[in-house]
Amino acid sequence: MGKKAKALSKEEPPCLNYHRRIPYFELARATDNFSEDNLLGRGSIGKVYKGSLDGGLLVAVKVLNLEVERDSRSFDAECSTLGQVRHINLVKIISTCSNFEFKALVLEFMPNLSLDKWLYSQNQCLTLLQRINIMLDVSLGLDYLHHQHPHVIVHCDMKPSNILLDENMVAHISDFGIAKLMLIENKSTTSTNNIGTVGYMGPEYGSTGRVTIRGDVYSFGILLLELVTGKKPVDAMFSRKLSLRKWVRNAYPTAVMEIVDNNILRTELTNLQQHSDGVDxxxxxxxxxxxxxxxxxxxLPNERLLMRDVVPRLQEIKNRVLVN
Known part of the structure; x- marks a missing residue:
């Protein structure tokens, strides 16, 4: 069995703890009453806290910023379904906590936090191979959501802060299914424009608000360009006339080295010196x-690749890097 087939077959068994709904008081105790000291991140969807459950399991508690409804049955049912989605490159949903005034997802804790923190940290730096591994990991996770799972799952908000890294720097996609939870909670919502993130949303979102797997592909494409350049799509250098994509396209293929993240050049300097054709x-x-x-x-969405076609291309790139 090839590496790709092995990766695709690595679906995780259902989490043994998922059937146990975790009460609010246990989450409050686990996070020291949702202390700022345990805050891992915040966004429009909610806040994430580090916590330790009564049994000692480290978790991430995502407290959702949703409009509260009296009936939580649809929310709980959808969370239960998402809890059965298992793949090595998806963050596990361990359990939920839901009542009239509070809704939270209890997630697998990722000790190396988010890709966003690694890309823009002064103290951490990703090598080229680590970046390629992350690209491949994310592509495998999206391929599973789009093409391998019995029901197509569209992420709607692919970006570095939703890619989490475990102790071995394996990437796991977080927040898949959040868009559907938002639609369940806010029944008046007719589009997902309030869910996606500026710079990562396909241009079709602005005109139609339609959610498709090709929208995720667009976000993934922007993510690849960001990993190569070290530039966010909302960087101050970009404007209506010049986007990250246009900037990269203008430099490709004649001036690629001028737009590459300097951290890549620094980490690859030794390899470049060892090979006479290292730069090439x-x-x-x-x-x-x-x-x-x-x-x-x-x-145009129909002109984009599908994730099942992206995976072998990235695998081939990784293999060439390993050979060289």
Missing amino acids: ILLRCLSSIIEVGLHCSKD
């Missing part, structure tokens, strides 16, 4: 990644 090898690798990113982020 690096250039070919980065150009291949950029090509995939540009293809995924085309304006």
Whole structure:
């Protein structure tokens, strides 16, 4: 069995704890009453806290910022369904907590936190191979959601802060299914424009608000370009006339090295010095990644790749890097 087949077959068994609904008082105790000291991150959807359950299990508690409804049955049913979605590159939903005034997801804790923190930290730096591994991990997770799971799951908000890294730097997609939870809770919502993040949403969202797997592909394409350049799509250098994608497209293929994240060049300096054609090898690798990113982020959804086609391309890029 090839590496890809092995990766796709690594669906996790159902979590033994999922059937146990965790009461509010246990989550409050686990997070020291949702203390700011335990706050891992915050966003429009809610806040995430680090916690330790009564049995000692470290978890991440995502307290959702949703409009409260008297009837939580649809929320609980959807969470139960999401709790059965298992793949090595998806964050496990361990349990839920839901009442009239409070809703939270109890998630697997990722000690290396988010990709966003690694990309823009002064103290941490990702090597090229680590970046490629993360790209491949995320592509496998999305491929599972789009093509391998019995029911298609659209993420709707793919971005670095929703990609979490475990102790081995394996990437896991977080917040899949959140869009559907939002629609359940806010029944008047007619689109997901309030869920996606500016810079990562496909241009079709603005005009139609439609949710499709190709919207996720667009976000993934932007993510690849961000991993190569170290630039956020909302960086101050970009405007209505110049986006991250246009900036990269203008530099591809003749001026690729001018837009590459300096951290990549620093981490690869030793490898470049050991090979007489090291710069050419690096250039070919980065150009291949950029090509995939540009293809995924085309304006017209039907012109984008599907994730099942992206996975083998990234696997091939990784294999070439390992050989060289």
